[in-house]
Amino acid sequence: MSTARASFDGPLWTRLEPLLPQVQKPARYIGCEDGMQTPEHGPGIVSWLMTYPDTYEIGLPNAGLQILYEIVNERPDGAAERSYAPWVDLEALMRRDGIPLFSVDTHKPAGEFDVIAFNLSAELTYTNLINCIDLAGVPIHSIRRSDSDPLIAVGGHCTYNPEPIAEFVDLVVLGDGEEVVGEITELLREWKRSGKNSGTREGVLRELSKIPGVYVPSMYDVEYDGEFIAAVTPRYGDVPEKVEKRTVADLADWPYPKQQLVPLTEVVHDRLAVEVFRGCTRGCRFCQAGMITRPVRERPAEQVSRMISEGLKRTGYDEVSLTSLSTADFSGIEKVVGDTVSDAGVGQVSVALPSLRVDAFTVGIAAELQRARRTGLTFAPEAGTWRMRQVINKLIREEDLYGAVESAYSQGWRRMKLYFLTGLPTETDEDTLGIAELGRNCVELGRKHHKSPSVTVSVGGFVPKPQTPFQWFGQNTEPELKRKVELLKEDLRGTKGVQLKWHDTRASLAEGITSRGDRRLSAVIEYVWRRGGTFQEWSEHFSIDLWLEALAACSLDVEWYVYRHRTEDEVLPWDHLSAGLHKDFLWQDWRDALEELGLEDCRWTPCYDCGACTGYGIEHVVASATPPAGGSQGTGVDLSAGGAVPVMLQPKRTVGEGKLATASPGAGS
Amino acid sequence: MRLRISFSKHGKVRFTSHRDIARIWERALRRSELPVAYSEGFNPRPKLSFGLALSTGHESNGEYIDVDLDPARVDGLDVDGLAVLLTTHLPVGLTATGVVVGDRRMPSLQQAVTSCTWQIDVRDADPIMIQQSIDRLLERDEVMVTRERKGKEITDDLRPAVLSLAVGSPIENGVRLIAELGTQPRAARVSEVLSALDPPLAEDKVLRLHQWIQTDDGQRADPMTVSAASSAPLEVSA
Numbered sequence: 001m002s003t004a005r006a007s008f009d010g011p012l013w014t015r016l017e018p019l020l021p022q023v024q025k026p027a028r029y030i031g032c033e034d035g036m037q038t039p040e041h042g043p044g045i046v047s048w049l050m051t052y053p054d055t056y057e058i059g060l061p062n063a064g065l066q067i068l069y070e071i072v073n074e075r076p077d078g079a080a081e082r083s084y085a086p087w088v089d090l091e092a093l094m095r096r097d098g099i100p101l102f103s104v105d106t107h108k109p110a111g112e113f114d115v116i117a118f119n120l121s122a123e124l125t126y127t128n129l130i131n132c133i134d135l136a137g138v139p140i141h142s143i144r145r146s147d148s149d150p151l152i153a154v155g156g157h158c159t160y161n162p163e164p165i166a167e168f169v170d171l172v173v174l175g176d177g178e179e180v181v182g183e184i185t186e187l188l189r190e191w192k193r194s195g196k197n198s199g200t201r202e203g204v205l206r207e208l209s210k211i212p213g214v215y216v217p218s219m220y221d222v223e224y225d226g227e228f229i230a231a232v233t234p235r236y237g238d239v240p241e242k243v244e245k246r247t248v249a250d251l252a253d254w255p256y257p258k259q260q261l262v263p264l265t266e267v268v269h270d271r272l273a274v275e276v277f278r279g280c281t282r283g284c285r286f287c288q289a290g291m292i293t294r295p296v297r298e299r300p301a302e303q304v305s306r307m308i309s310e311g312l313k314r315t316g317y318d319e320v321s322l323t324s325l326s327t328a329d330f331s332g333i334e335k336v337v338g339d340t341v342s343d344a345g346v347g348q349v350s351v352a353l354p355s356l357r358v359d360a361f362t363v364g365i366a367a368e369l370q371r372a373r374r375t376g377l378t379f380a381p382e383a384g385t386w387r388m389r390q391v392i393n394k395l396i397r398e399e400d401l402y403g404a405v406e407s408a409y410s411q412g413w414r415r416m417k418l419y420f421l422t423g424l425p426t427e428t429d430e431d432t433l434g435i436a437e438l439g440r441n442c443v444e445l446g447r448k449h450h451k452s453p454s455v456t457v458s459v460g461g462f463v464p465k466p467q468t469p470f471q472w473f474g475q476n477t478e479p480e481l482k483r484k485v486e487l488l489k490e491d492l493r494g495t496k497g498v499q500l501k502w503h504d505t506r507a508s509l510a511e512g513i514t515s516r517g518d519r520r521l522s523a524v525i526e527y528v529w530r531r532g533g534t535f536q537e538w539s540e541h542f543s544i545d546l547w548l549e550a551l552a553a554c555s556l557d558v559e560w561y562v563y564r565h566r567t568e569d570e571v572l573p574w575d576h577l578s579a580g581l582h583k584d585f586l587w588q589d590w591r592d593a594l595e596e597l598g599l600e601d602c603r604w605t606p607c608y609d610c611g612a613c614t615g616y617g618i619e620h621v622v623a624s625a626t627p628p629a630g631g632s633q634g635t636g637v638d639l640s641a642g643g644a645v646p647v648m649l650q651p652k653r654t655v656g657e658g659k660l661a662t663a664s665p666g667a668g669s
Numbered sequence: 670m671r672l673r674i675s676f677s678k679h680g681k682v683r684f685t686s687h688r689d690i691a692r693i694w695e696r697a698l699r700r701s702e703l704p705v706a707y708s709e710g711f712n713p714r715p716k717l718s719f720g721l722a723l724s725t726g727h728e729s730n731g732e733y734i735d736v737d738l739d740p741a742r743v744d745g746l747d748v749d750g751l752a753v754l755l756t757t758h759l760p761v762g763l764t765a766t767g768v769v770v771g772d773r774r775m776p777s778l779q780q781a782v783t784s785c786t787w788q789i790d791v792r793d794a795d796p797i798m799i800q801q802s803i804d805r806l807l808e809r810d811e812v813m814v815t816r817e818r819k820g821k822e823i824t825d826d827l828r829p830a831v832l833s834l835a836v837g838s839p840i841e842n843g844v845r846l847i848a849e850l851g852t853q854p855r856a857a858r859v860s861e862v863l864s865a866l867d868p869p870l871a872e873d874k875v876l877r878l879h880q881w882i883q884t885d886d887g888q889r890a891d892p893m894t895v896s897a898a899s900s901a902p903l904e905v906s907a
Contacts, residue, residue, distance in 0.1 A: 013681075018873075021726045026684035032760050262696065264682065264760055265689045316696030316758070 013107040015099055023089045027265035028056035031082075031104035034262040034315065037069070038106050039079035046188045048072050048080040048181075049103055049113040049150070053120070053128035054537060056084040056104075060261060061269040063323070064156060065119050067256040068181050075182065077189045081105040081113070085128045086135070088535065094135065101135040110136035114188055115151045120158035123514035124507070124536040126165055127529040129154070133168060140526070142170050142218055147201045151188075159215075160245075160292050161466035161574040164514050164521035166217035171208050173215075174577060175245030175292075176278070178254050180213045187211065209239045213246035215577060222519055227560055229518060229571040244578045245292070249618045251278060251299040255307060262315045271319035271352065272311045276304050276336070279612075280325035281602045281620065284382070285393045285593050286421060288465035289325055291586075292579040294612035295620045296603060301332025305339040312349060321352040328357035328365060331622050337368055356380075358396045360407040367411045376415035377408045383424060384434025390598045391426050393589075398438070405442045409449040416442055416455045422484045423462040423476030423508075425593060432484045435459065436491040436498075443497035457492070458501045459485060461508030465515055467579045469589035471572065474565040475512045478544075481505040506544035510536065512562040513547055518573035521561070524550040580612035670738045671775060672748075674755065675767040675893050678729045682762030687722035690763075694719075694734055697758040703751075704742030720778030720880065720892070721785070721856055729877035731785075733778050733892050735771075769893050782892060783883040784832055784851050787859055788876040792843040799844050800836050802866045807834065812865050827865055830857035843873060849881075 020026035041047050050069050052059025059065070065082065072080035081103035086094060094100070101110035110116055116136060118129055133140050138149050145152075154162060155173040162172045173180055191204045209216035219239045223230040234241055248254055260272060277298040280290040299307075308320050320340070324330060340351055351369040356362050358379045366377065381401050382394045389396055405416055420435045439457040446453025461481040464470040476484075485502045492500050514521065527550035528536075535541040551558055566572065568587055575583070585608065592599060602608055603620055613619050678690070685693070695715055698705050707713040716737035723729050738746070747754075748768055755765040775781075791799070806812065812828040830851035837845040850857040863870040881889040 020684055026725065027686065027689060030681040030684050032681050032762065034760065264685045264693060266692070313700070316698075316700040318695075318699065 012099065012102050012109055015097065016094075016102065016107060019090065019093045019097070019099075022093065024087060025056075025265065028084065029086070029090065029104060030264070031107075032264055033060075035257075035259040036105055036261065037073045037080070039073050039081070041079050041108075041112075044189060044193060045077055045079050046072075046115070046185045046192060047113045048078065048185075049083050049110050049116045050080055051083040051101075051110075051116055051118045051132055053085050053118055053125040053132050054122075054535070055087060056263075057265075057267045059084040059119075060263050060267045061273065062119050062121070063257070063273060063275060064177065066261055067254070068117070068177050070257050070259065071178060071181055072185065075185060078182075078185050081108060083110055083116075083132070085132055085534075088541075091131075091135065091534075100137045101132055111138060111150060113150050114192060115153050115184075117153040117155065120154050120156040120162075120165075122537060123158055123164075123511050124542075126514055126525045127533050127536055129165060130168055130526065130529045131534045141167050143167070145170070145201070147196045147198055153184075157289060157292065158515075160288070160577060160579055161516065162215070162217065162577075163222075163519050163573040164517040164525060166519045167522040168525075169217065170205060171214055171216050173246070174213050174243060174579070176248040177246070178248050178256070180211060180246050183211050184208065184214065206236060206239065209234075212244060215243040217519075220576065227557075229573060231571065232573075232576045242576050242578055244615070245580060247295075247580070247612075247616055247618060248278070248297065250621055251275070251297050252303055255299075255303060260311060260315060262317070269321065270317075271321050272308070272315055272317045273321045273323050274304055274307045274311065275299065275324065276322045276327055276330045276332070277324045279620075280329075282326060282329075283393050283589075283599050283601065285391075285469040285589060286382070286424065286462060286465075287325075288468050291468045291581060293325070294580065294610065295618060297621045298330060298332065301335040301339075304332060304336050305343070308336070308340050309343050319350045319352060321354050323354055326357055327353045328359075328362040333365060337365055341368065356404075358404050359400045360403040363404050363407040363411070366408075376417060377413045378417040378419065379404060380419040381438060382419065382421050383427075383431065384420065384436070384438055385431045387596055388424060388427060388431040388434065390596045391593050392421075392424055393593070393598050395598050395600075398441075401438065402441065402445060406445045406448075409446045409453060414446070414450050414453055416446070416453075418442065418455060418457050420457065420459050421462040422459050422488075423481050425470060425473045426596075427476075427484075429484075429487060432487055433491055436488050436495075436500075439492065439498045439500075440495055443495075446497070452497065454497050454499065456499045456501060457488070458503075459488060460503040461505050463508050463511045463515055466572070466574045467577075467581060467586075469586050469593055471516065471586065472566040472568070472590055474563045475508075477563055478505050478509045481508060504539065504542070507536075507539075507542060509558075509562065510542070510544055510547045513551065513558065516573070517561055520554070520556060523554045524556060527553055578615075580610075580615045582609070582611040582615075585610045670740055670743050671771045671773050672736045672738060672751075673769050673771050673775070673778075673893060674734050674736060674752070674765055676732050676734070676755075676759075676763055676765045678723065678732055678763055680728075680762040682760055683726055683728045686725045687719070690723075690732075691717070691719055693760065693763065697755060698736065700758040701751075701754055703736070703755075704739045704746070706737040706739045718777055718779075721782055721852060723877060724858070724860075724875070727859070727875040727877060731877055731880050731892075733880065735775070735778060737773065767893055778880075778892060781882045782852050782880045784849050784881045784889065785856070785877055786879040786881070787846075787848045787850060788837065788878050789846040789848060789859055789863070789872055790840060790843055790874040791846065791863070791870045792873045794844045794870060796836050796839070796844045799846070799866075799870070802868065802870075803834050803836070803846075806866055807831070814861055814865060816861070825855075827857055827861055831862060834862065847878075852880075 050065040052062050052065060069080045069082060072078035082105060083101055083103050130140050133152055139145050151170045153171045154169050155177050159172045159174055187207055205216045208214050209219045219235050220232050221235055222232050277296055279293045279296040281296050284290050353366060356379055358381055381396050383389045383392055422432055435457060439455050443453055443455040464473045464475055482505045488500055492498050528546050531546055533543060533546045706716045708716060718735045720733040748770055751768045752765040809828060811826045813824055814827045815822055815824045832849040832851055834848045837847040859872055859875050863872055880892055882892055884890050
């Protein structure tokens with residue numbers, strides 16, 4: 001079907017080639033990765049251009065796009081290639097020379113694909129989405145597209161509220177794409193065979209809207225009541241009133257990517273990645289990823305071990321990342337770690353756990369994996385006081401954190417990074433200052449083990465997200481977030497060993513504008529794009545003034561969209577889209593949050609009927625019914641800090657190859 | 670035991686950087702399961718050493734990498750089949766063209782290589798005018814050029830590094846130049862030489878044809894055929 005070693009020099013390549021010596025990082029645009037496919041195109045074959053609306057370095061590692069790229073290319077009726085947003089230097093030359101957006105695989109013009117499918121993981125890429133559509137030579141508004149234009153599809157976490165970009169996209173896929181991508185391909189194959197005759201696009205969109213998990217915004221009318229939404233109603237009787245997300249029941253059936261792309265130039269996660277589970281039931285209330293990906297579906301440990309050993313052999317990487325929302329919660333973690341360490345041999349492979357749980361047990365696992373180069377570890381307590389952590393349901397006790405930090409320092413790590421959110425519901429200055437207090441205490445623990453330990457306290461402004469219990473919460477104003485950052489700066493001034501870092505509070509505001517908006521936001525996003533506001537995730541291109549100017553130009557109010565608290569009876573712009581979570585469950589969880597009531601992890605307790613399992617007739621898939629060893633965190637079991645694992649471990653065994661473990665604060669922060 | 674591997678870099682992959690190429694080789698060597706030696710210490714790295722950097726965007730017929738092997742694991746190593754095997758693990762456009770067995774006394778490529786031959790294509794230029802500007806350059810005793818290095822401006826004489834420069838065979842829509850440029854004490858860049866011409870030229874496609882090592886008898890030799898330590902010919906297989 002395809003071959004990775006063929007070299008394709010299409011007509012577009014010969015025009016692009018002379019431009020590449022004039023731009024930064026030209027290797028972004030050449031493809032040629034190991035794992036690249038050059039599929040055949042033809043009348044009975046539906047072609048997909050899997051596109052990430054940011055640079056190659058950020059987009060290439062995106063697992064969702066790589067999985068769909070393989071699944072489509074395995075189909076006899078499918079062909080998939082990839083594209084990424086060209087950096088501003090190449091974009092200027094492309095526009096000058098009339099070169100359209102292209103695939104990196106065969107340098108085929110984007111406009112020649114049947115579907116251009118975007119992964120949307122961050123709201124601030126919305127202007128890049130429009131820019132890529134425009135660069136493809138496709139009208140940016142779905143209503144202006146003709147039958148021969150590609151369909152613009154989007155998936156990814158942002159699509160749980162796609163209303164701000166509803167005018168620009170033809171179809172939205174909610175949830176896991178593995179199965180639905182094939183169903184869409186089948187439907188489009190027939191349409192393509194029939195020649196995509198004039199006037200048939202509307203009919204195809206209507207058919208697409210009947211596929212479970214597919215939302216076609218143009219099939220719905222939105223009625224307003226003043227500023228509020230009165231109703232969102234399907235335009236036809238056969239279009240569903242509510243679109244439910246898709247959920248793959250068992251990851252064991254989907255061992256993808258089988259041939260992870262190995263880029264020739266450096267990218268953000270330049271290592272093998274094996275997804276160990278999807279979903280999370282810890283129930284952190286700020287975390288959109290944890291809410292929308294339920295239930296937990298673990299990959300069998302043997303499959304994980306096999307994907308690691310085969311993947312390392314095939315790619316030549318010496319580092320593997322075990323990905324999930326909380327990898328230490330994977331019930332097969334000990335087996336996988338054991339297999340990997342013994343299989344690869346000490347000194348050959350390093351294993352990264354990108355989301356460390358905050359407890360000594362987890363640090364023990366990290367120690368097993370990182371035999372050398374123990375420079376830094378990252379934890380995400382998210383809030384500074386126990387009260388605040390109960391509100392957000394991140395049930396980490398101070399003892400858990402101190403146990404983890406002490407254990408890490410005792411085993412040779414010197415630098416700790418702690419992730420926090422500020423601007424959380426009910427947050428007081430005492431809670432905010434608790435962040436500084438934790439940082440100070442951690443560095444104090446480090447002094448017992450090192451002369452100059454360091455703790456980096458990283459603070460991000462909280463942006464409430466759709467389909468979470470905090471979707472009703474009015475985001476802190478930008479000046480308020482800035483005040484809290486100042487409070488921390490002042491409190492930590494002169495504190496030795498503690499560095500404070502903070503996310504630009506203006507970027508949190510822009511994210512807030514786009515995350516819970518409705519269709520009226522389309523004009524704002526278009527305004528920002530028309531004035532050159534692309535690459536808004538990049539500080540050198542980000543401009544809050546442009547966003548505020550756009551809101552004013554569209555007579556929309558930042559207070560109304562971002563800062564006000566929403567009420568139970570309000571129709572939310574995304575109410576017709578479902579991640580499986582009942583709205584009354586989310587509302588109850590919101591009330592519980594305000595009452596400072598923590599909710600235990602439902603893997604180990606009776607079902608709360610949030611809807612994610614019951615609604616779809618599926619269940620958690622876990623290999624072990626016992627809570628993980630380690631901290632008490634939301635397991636309902638009062639394990640002492642560290643559990644059966646000693647907090648203090650002696651430095652041990654041979655020193656070999658290893659890289660530092662890193663952790664991210666979770667997609668919700 | 671040290672292997673010297675020659676390879677070429679053509680086509681799309683020429684847009685990868687020197688750093689990219691180093692990482693591509695590390696992965697290719699791991700995939701080939703060649704018994705590469707690792708450094709000691711907390712952060713063991715494969716013992717590889719690369720020759721002169723090739724500018725991003727330039728092609729080459731003659732690139733080299735030295736690889737140290739773990740002597741305990743080299744038994745049964747098929748040196749003859751190695752170039753073919755390595756090419757299967759390299760991306761399209763990178764081809765291993767030869768492997769010779771040397772030893773650790775071989776001086777590093779960076780030290781040993783003394784000059785490179787370049788094929789430089791320039792577009793929309795008149796060969797006669799170019800020949801005249803080349804003649805003017807070659808007649809000069811010194812060609813002072815200023816460049817920036819680590820934030821500092823450095824001025825030095827480019828003329829001694831221009832060992833030869835001439836108009837080559839005709840090509841479509843442009844002129845092909847052939848140049849031999851010295852690499853010691855520092856490698857002269859193609860773009861510097863073109864800029865030093867009056868009027869200056871801009872490169873279109875550039876191909877490194879050869880790297881050379883000047884031997885004790887004043888001859889120049891291919892890095893694959895000379896061991897400067899022993900001056901004895903090496904066992905060659907390609």
